[in-house]
Amino acid sequence: MSREASSLLRQAQAPLQRLQDGPIRAFQGRGTDWLLQTMPAAGPSLVTASAGNFGQGLAHAAAKRGRKAIVFAATNANPLKIAAMQRVGAEVILHGDDFDAAKAEARRFAETKGCAFIQDGAHPAIGQWPAAGDSSQWKPLRT
Template sequence: MPLDLDITGIVEAPRHIERVFLRSSLLTAAALDAATGCHVLAKSELANPIGCFKGRGADLFCATALAAEESVVCASAGNFGQGLAYAANRRGHACTVFASEQANPVKIEAMRRLGADVRLAGADFDAAKAAARDHALHTGQRWVEDGAEPAIADGAGTIALELLDAASFDSIVVPLGNGALLDGIGRVVRALAPHVHVIAVVAVNAPAMKLSLEAGQAIVTARADTIADGIAVRVPIPATLARLRDCCDDVVAVSDDDLFAAMQLIHRTLGVVVEPAGAAGIAAILATPKRYAGQRVATILTGANIAPVLRQRLLSPPLAFSR
């Protein structure tokens, strides 16, 4: 089934989304280009009230898809939960977020600070998701599934509108979790710049989305053990897979070592701290530099909400060894 290239909802989305989430910075650096062998255009979704791109889709969803005072429940590794908590609180909706018992404490604290009723359940995101869905069934709260709601993908798609308005590029490399980001960006690029190659990125240790898109059906994995909690999907959403496959030309996988090396390079050259999922695009470029050599390559720094242990590892000076 061909991709529906109707991007009307994306084009109209900015008038509903709070300005603090829009017109994010486009970062470049000669040192980053030298290290990657291509000209990198990094869309930085870090300098907003929740430190990630999720506010765009969450705010659009709350503005256009909810009845007055309708309460919501979702599952989140932390960033979408922050976005939904921020938007729901601002617009008068109660918000419950289920997160894994192993979730990043920085994200848990942030969701609570933003007004969410945060409940910890299960060993990973998908276990928390099952608990959240069950909670919605028994309480009547509106179940909000990141990756399945059209408004959330439309909000994410505004990133691509801004990118195409600011620069031209040959490829765009997109972190792939449950798929809202790829859905929105892929539709815009297919409609407005069909010559651009769209590459989705997963973690080697969380390959469910790659396996599923390649197989054409949902492939559930037993585990999703990666430092990149934002793309640590174990159970794909079956209904979205055909659409997501049409949104990209390829799906690649990067290791945790690739992700951390990308985080270090981003910090050294662009001067910003990103969480592992936010470095996935740069990690993919570093892993296969010949693929992008000499190109203009766009990517999205999707979030800055790094776990304390990783932050310390990233920012600690290298050890000096004496002879």
């Protein structure tokens, strides 16, 4: 390989972040962390429904900021995922026979208690985190 080609290759290489090295070992942690960076520092408890990874991500991001995360999961949710959500700070409430029932109850709970309901995929900021880099330097992507 020529020096010029080698130099271009080195310049083109983007930094990579191994998700398995992150606190929850899933990409959902990056999206939820970025979402909370775009929200006011103080506020009501955060409520979501999750079968695992999104709930872990939201709980971890909330705990880093001194916020409370309440995650609703179906009564038949994977016990290992429930334990993982609790380990990173989530209060887990089991409700209903499936995810849709848990989500409906989470939404009802949030409205009744004045909490912020965070639905996976419904907040644009969740999907706007950069592909690599330090989360303290994340900037929204332009569409």
